[in-house]
Amino acid sequence: MQSLLKPIICALGLSLSLSVAAQTVVTVASFPDLDRATKAAIPLFKKLHPEVEIKLVSLAYGDHHTAMTTALATGTNLPDVMAVDFGFIGKFAESGGLEDLSKAPYNAGQFRSKIARFAFPQGTGGTGAQAAIPTDIGPxxxxxxxxxxxxxxxxxxxxxxxxxxxxxxxxxxxxxxxxxxxxxxxxxxxxxxxxxxxxxxxxxxxxxxxxxxxxxxxxxxxxxxxxxxxxxxxxxxxxxxxxxxxxxxxxxxxxxxxxxxxxxxxxxxxxxxxxxxxxxxxxxxxxxxxWGGSFYAIPVKAANKAAAWEFIKFLTVNKEMQLESFRKLDAFPSLLEAQNDPFIDEPVEYLGGQKARRLWKESADRIAAxxxxxxxxxxxxxxxxxxxxxxxxxxxxxxxxxxxxxxxxxxxxx
Incomplete structure (x- = not known):
């Protein structure tokens, strides 16, 4: 396990502790199949941050986005990390209820060159503020x-x-x-x-x-x-x-x-x-x-923003975690480093052994920003x-x- 954790730590520049309170509980609101990425990440993140508990709340796709729409409108029942499908980014960003991740202390712009060029600007929802960070893309x-x-x-x-x-x-x-x-x-x-x-x-x-x-x-x-x-x-x-x-x-x-x-x-x-x-x-x-794609955001009224941001970075800009989602969900990674991994050329058993990921990579490289x-x-x-x-x-x-x-x-x- 330690051999896996070392590159993760180096990739994110993480230490083994966060400047957050002991036993912080980070609530993640998600939907199928994206929720499986969170489930896969929890034990690895816990090894790095034993003082942080991740609580996953998953609802069906429509129910999740309806619940998040209501939560943003009322300012209640908000998670610390909010999963958002591409189709809802504009609506949620316009609500003003999401943190602008381009600003301090997040400074998400540092990751722009590491992520598919058409995906990062999608996270603004057209508002100019970086409302969310892409985790997977939809060639x-x-x-x-x-x-x-x-x-x-x-x-x-x-x-x-x-x-x-x-x-x-x-x-x-x-x-x-x-x-x-x-x-x-x-x-x-x-x-x-x-x-x-x-x-x-x-x-x-x-x-x-x-x-x-x-x-x-x-x-x-x-x-x-x-x-x-x-x-x-x-x-x-x-x-x-x-x-x-x-x-x-x-x-x-x-x-x-x-x-x-x-x-x-x-x-x-x-x-x-x-x-x-x-x-x-x-x-x-x-x-x-x-075609779509998934993002993570932090509500303005989230209770544990520092820990939430660390978990989002763990999910989105770490090659090992991006590849883990790729393997388990066939969620095509937004992280360029993960896209260029040899895994891209492995056959997909469900698709009759076709090397489909290579085809998706070719598509992703040609999509306009x-x-x-x-x-x-x-x-x-x-x-x-x-x-x-x-x-x-x-x-x-x-x-x-x-x-x-x-x-x-x-x-x-x-």
């Missing part, structure tokens, strides 16, 4: 069922050559297997609006804060989603719902575009019985996009609502995007 990838493709006479290249080819392949797969190409047509929209962006550009807003919704990028995203729905290739099933998870158990989906972390979800709870049947590829049409805006979550809600109008009510796409732009401008009123 976008296309998961697919090789057995279903084989049955339909479809190749991986048919899926990835272009979006049109992807849709054509989906028709063959459904005819041969009865499986949907993808759970929801909304997933297509989520990829396309993130594609083709350059460093410094935003998904929903430009550098001047003007809405980017009524543009050819969103037009194409809506058109492709509509084409998938019209062809009957999606199950119209929302991600993370009970229906969604049950559909995986019944082999209802042939593909799923998500972040690399989804491999852990498939293996650990969604579809473990399909071991060896899933594979991964780059996204269709040469797209490279970030896009700007995050604090109103992104507002824009997303409006865009998703208008896409529903297109998919369910057959609303004209151009009108839907024009309406979305108008609604966003009314809501944000910069």
């Amino acid at each position: 976008g990838t296309l998961f697919y069922r090789k057995d279903m493709l084989d049955k339909a006479g479809v190749s991986e290249a048919d899926l990835t050559k272009s979006w049109e080819s992807y849709i054509d392949a989906g028709k063959k797969i459904k005819a041969a297997t009865g499986a949907y190409l993808i759970p929801s047509a909304v997933d297509i929209k989520d990829i396309v609006i993130r594609s083709g962006l350059k460093d410094g550009e935003g998904i929903y807003f430009d550098k001047q804060g003007k809405s980017e919704v009524n543009t050819p990028r969103f037009q194409r995203a809506f058109e492709l989603a509509k084409a998938v729905r019209t062809a009957g290739l999606d199950g119209n099933i929302n991600a993370w719902s009970n229906e969604w998870s049950e559909a995986y158990k019944r082999d209802k989906f042939a593909t799923q575009a998500f972040g690399a972390w989804f491999a852990g979800h498939l293996n650990n709870w969604l579809n473990p019985e399909a071991k060896g049947k899933w594979r991964v590829a780059q996204l269709p049409g040469g797209a490279f996009a970030s 896009i700007d995050v805006d604090k109103f992104d979550i507002v824009a997303k809600e409006i865009v998703d609502s208008e896409l529903d109008n297109v998919l369910i009510k057959n609303k004209d796409i151009k009108q839907a995007l024009a309406d979305a732009k108008a609604q966003i401008e009314r809501r944000v009123r910069r």
Whole structure:
């Protein structure tokens, strides 16, 4: 154990004691599967800091973020360390309830060069303050069922050559297997609006804060989603719902575009019985996009900030702990040193022995460092609502995007 602890101590510049009170209890609020990273870290951290107890409180993904939203709004029942999914960073950062980790005594900027270049700025939530530190990232990838493709006479290249080819392949797969190409047509929209962006550009807003919704990028995203729905290739099933998870158990989906972390979800709870049947590829049409990722933050009203910061550093900027999460969760590390470890080239048993991590590394290296805006979550809600109008009510796409732009401008009123 000591041989493991020495590099950890050196990597973090830690001593074997903290300037915090004896028997400090640090409460960590998290959600599955990220909570498994905390469970793995607790005994190692305890060896370094016997005076600190880590108490993990884990709730289902939606329940966790709802509870944290309430806690930040009321200033009560706040943890010392708060796990935050990428989709909630903007909302939580805007609340003003999280510590700015770029300032003393944290000085998180010292770690910027050590972390994936597109991930660190995501932790600002568009507010300018460093509200959270990334622990894992989500290089976008296309998961697919090789057995279903084989049955339909479809190749991986048919899926990835272009979006049109992807849709054509989906028709063959459904005819041969009865499986949907993808759970929801909304997933297509989520990829396309993130594609083709350059460093410094935003998904929903430009550098001047003007809405980017009524543009050819969103037009194409809506058109492709509509084409998938019209062809009957999606199950119209929302991600993370009970229906969604049950559909995986019944082999209802042939593909799923998500972040690399989804491999852990498939293996650990969604579809473990399909071991060896899933594979991964780059996204269709040469797209490279970030899909989610997990972060840690410290609430302003946290009781034990010094110990909380030490634990966050232990989770995020220590190579051994980042690799431990990588091994157990397939949570692709945000730490560059961990990304360059030989482990990246080991085969993934669940994915039929494919060297998937190397593919994810190639994707991560090509993802643009896009700007995050604090109103992104507002824009997303409006865009998703208008896409529903297109998919369910057959609303004209151009009108839907024009309406979305108008609604966003009314809501944000910069």
